[in-house]
Amino acid sequence: xxxxxxxxxxxxxxxxxxxxxxxxLDRERVLGPLFIAPAMIxxxxxxxxxxxxxxxxxxxxxxxxxxxxxxxxxxxxxxWDADAFRQTFQNAFVFTGVSVAFKLVLGISxxxxxxxxLWFKRLxxxxxxxxxxxxxxxxxxxxxxxxxxxxxxxxxxxxxxGILSPPGPNWLGQSYYAMAAVITVNIWRGLPxxxxxxxxxxxxxxxxxxxxxxxxxxxxxxxxWYVTLPMLKPVLAVVVLFSTIFTFSxxxxxxxxxxxxxxxxxxxxxxxxxxxxxxxxxxxxxxxxSLYLFPLLMFVVWAQLRFVRKQAY
Amino acid sequence: MIPLxxxxxxxxxxxxLAGILATRTAPAVGQAREISYLCWNNFAPNSDKKLAEIGxxxxxxxxxxxxxxxxxxxxxxxxxYASEVQTQAGHDLIEMRMHFPWLYEPQLVDVSDVVSxxxxxxxxxxSSSYEGAYVNGVWRAVPQYHGMFVATYRExxxxxxxxxxxxxxxxxxxxxxxLKKIGNPVGIPISQNYDSISTAGPVLWSFGxxxxxxxxxTVRINSKEATRAVEWYQKMYRDCMEPEVLSWxxxxxxxSIQQGKAGWIHNPVSxxxxxxxxxxxxxxxxxxxxxxxxxxGRFETDTPRHIGIWKFSKNxxxxxxxxxxxxxxxxxxxxxIMSGDAFNLPAYAKxxxxxxxxxxxxxxxxxxxxxxxxxxGWPAPPSDKVQLIxxxxxxxxxxxxxxxxxxxxxxxxxxxxxxxxxxxx
Numbered sequence: 001x002x003x004x005x006x007x008x009x010x011x012x013x014x015x016x017x018x019x020x021x022x023x024x025l026d027r028e029r030v031l032g033p034l035f036i037a038p039a040m041i042x043x044x045x046x047x048x049x050x051x052x053x054x055x056x057x058x059x060x061x062x063x064x065x066x067x068x069x070x071x072x073x074x075x076x077x078x079x080w081d082a083d084a085f086r087q088t089f090q091n092a093f094v095f096t097g098v099s100v101a102f103k104l105v106l107g108i109s110x111x112x113x114x115x116x117x118l119w120f121k122r123l124x125x126x127x128x129x130x131x132x133x134x135x136x137x138x139x140x141x142x143x144x145x146x147x148x149x150x151x152x153x154x155x156x157x158x159x160x161x162g163i164l165s166p167p168g169p170n171w172l173g174q175s176y177y178a179m180a181a182v183i184t185v186n187i188w189r190g191l192p193x194x195x196x197x198x199x200x201x202x203x204x205x206x207x208x209x210x211x212x213x214x215x216x217x218x219x220x221x222x223x224x225w226y227v228t229l230p231m232l233k234p235v236l237a238v239v240v241l242f243s244t245i246f247t248f249s250x251x252x253x254x255x256x257x258x259x260x261x262x263x264x265x266x267x268x269x270x271x272x273x274x275x276x277x278x279x280x281x282x283x284x285x286x287x288x289x290s291l292y293l294f295p296l297l298m299f300v301v302w303a304q305l306r307f308v309r310k311q312a313y
Numbered sequence: 314m315i316p317l318x319x320x321x322x323x324x325x326x327x328x329x330l331a332g333i334l335a336t337r338t339a340p341a342v343g344q345a346r347e348i349s350y351l352c353w354n355n356f357a358p359n360s361d362k363k364l365a366e367i368g369x370x371x372x373x374x375x376x377x378x379x380x381x382x383x384x385x386x387x388x389x390x391x392x393x394y395a396s397e398v399q400t401q402a403g404h405d406l407i408e409m410r411m412h413f414p415w416l417y418e419p420q421l422v423d424v425s426d427v428v429s430x431x432x433x434x435x436x437x438x439x440s441s442s443y444e445g446a447y448v449n450g451v452w453r454a455v456p457q458y459h460g461m462f463v464a465t466y467r468e469x470x471x472x473x474x475x476x477x478x479x480x481x482x483x484x485x486x487x488x489x490x491x492l493k494k495i496g497n498p499v500g501i502p503i504s505q506n507y508d509s510i511s512t513a514g515p516v517l518w519s520f521g522x523x524x525x526x527x528x529x530x531t532v533r534i535n536s537k538e539a540t541r542a543v544e545w546y547q548k549m550y551r552d553c554m555e556p557e558v559l560s561w562x563x564x565x566x567x568x569s570i571q572q573g574k575a576g577w578i579h580n581p582v583s584x585x586x587x588x589x590x591x592x593x594x595x596x597x598x599x600x601x602x603x604x605x606x607x608x609x610g611r612f613e614t615d616t617p618r619h620i621g622i623w624k625f626s627k628n629x630x631x632x633x634x635x636x637x638x639x640x641x642x643x644x645x646x647x648x649x650i651m652s653g654d655a656f657n658l659p660a661y662a663k664x665x666x667x668x669x670x671x672x673x674x675x676x677x678x679x680x681x682x683x684x685x686x687x688x689x690g691w692p693a694p695p696s697d698k699v700q701l702i703x704x705x706x707x708x709x710x711x712x713x714x715x716x717x718x719x720x721x722x723x724x725x726x727x728x729x730x731x732x733x734x735x736x737x738x
Contacts, residue, residue, distance in 0.1 A: 064399060065398040150568055150572060173557055173561075260505065261559070262504060274392065278392035280704045281416060
């Protein structure tokens, strides 16, 4: 048989090519990277590139629109001389610590409440998500009106009820009140994230564990402490991890509500970085501000992920 | 439509493409000239409407499309300038105020030719425009208009309670105590905004103080004169104002007097203009008087606005054409100024006695006789450093520290250190 001399039709010629492609795609070593490639390209373009640029800026004396030079860690060292930065550093921890603690406690409480048999359960669960769904800048603008010295509905109500004496607290003009205001709005906004995620964790806890505990004589508090909480630990760790990172890097709430004031007393890293880098033009210092906590946050992420992995296996 | 065969389309298209590639020029039909202009939201809202109207006429007359974008007055515009410069992309023209042309000097086109034409027609640009936009002998932005800070007060309340209209900052303290007692306190912002600087500057100058000396290098904020200015702020805050001023934005003092709370504010006439346009009940009772004096004289803040063109713009000539269209024709410039209802005042010498000042007797204080007005940072020569001191809100933060319990000498020392850092950087 003269197989080699047979004329090759178009259809037959395509077949081996398709088969070859199929065979290549069947290899995990090729298919895996191929699937990941689009996401990797996006991450490289939208995350890695800006991050590298920020890294470069932070070790340079970059000033808007002018040539820059490498200056090592000078920006990071010099920042400590500015009391506004030291204040920002302290604010970030106070803001994050207090907000996350409140969100955790209130989130667990709200999740437990939502896990009960309630009338209009779906409607209530949907309504709880509203603060999380509304764009932050928009909802914060609403809070700004509520705290505004001239139009404050909070003060007006407090005065009308006789709880506050006129003119009421100056929410956005005095350091402690201003910090309390930004923390309140952050808790209000972040609470649904905690509540709904914890609720998902609660729903997943097998009922027979509660039945076993109950038959052993465990009361509601003991059931919560020895069944619910240990079973929720991995969920709580992930929620706290995400919230810590988001809260540390919060921008909208402080920017809209206080613009970092009064006297820089509510600045967070993101808002202070914007003020230094964009409003004052010192891009190098601004980048250093935004990257200051990067090593610490990396450690937090590593420690918490390690904890989650231990819990999972 | 002309019927076109496939062959004709291919031949025509290929020839056209070859032509474009050979000449590296887009076909004239496709070259729709379009420029974009970034402005601030004007405090006199009708001025923005008029600008849009003039822009449409410009497009009709020249064939150049004009896209006008507005941005909030404080904070966002600084970030916008920075991001446009950093990315070398964005608008062709930008509205700038104060010393921003100094800060962005390397990025701005030399527009001396346009200013020279305007000066021939209207006389020299006013001194504050020179301070703000004439950078090292080159015009980096074209003077557009300026706005003066005056005293805006509730004349009706003053008459009702037989209060004396103040002439000095110390007089204001005397009358301010009475105003606070009747529930209409003085409203001077002491927060991170421009209005705070616009008042703190003249108060400091009137008491003989300054931030930086004439040499532009020596920080002079920690002085006896500045101490007196800080002490004045402390007693004003304690006896004549409410703590709300620490949280105010640029618009808050306007709103306070419009809504019937503040009895006296230091501001351009925009508070009155808006009250009048919105037919607020307070509008009739509001009037203005000239700014206040102190032991060292009577000074005022002027806020010149200019139009700059970014160097990265690919439409420099059409952009200049728009500036000439808006400011170069007397009737158009007049129309624009009139729409601002005396908030936008002409920036050229021969136009100073403008008809807009006669549209309302309450604009009499804007004539500014006997007032020495300056831009931020005076008497230091204009520079990018002055703008950086402004952008860091050092003056209002120093005052805010002092009125909220920081000892005066510590507040002054803090400001001195921060200013030195900026000058050294």
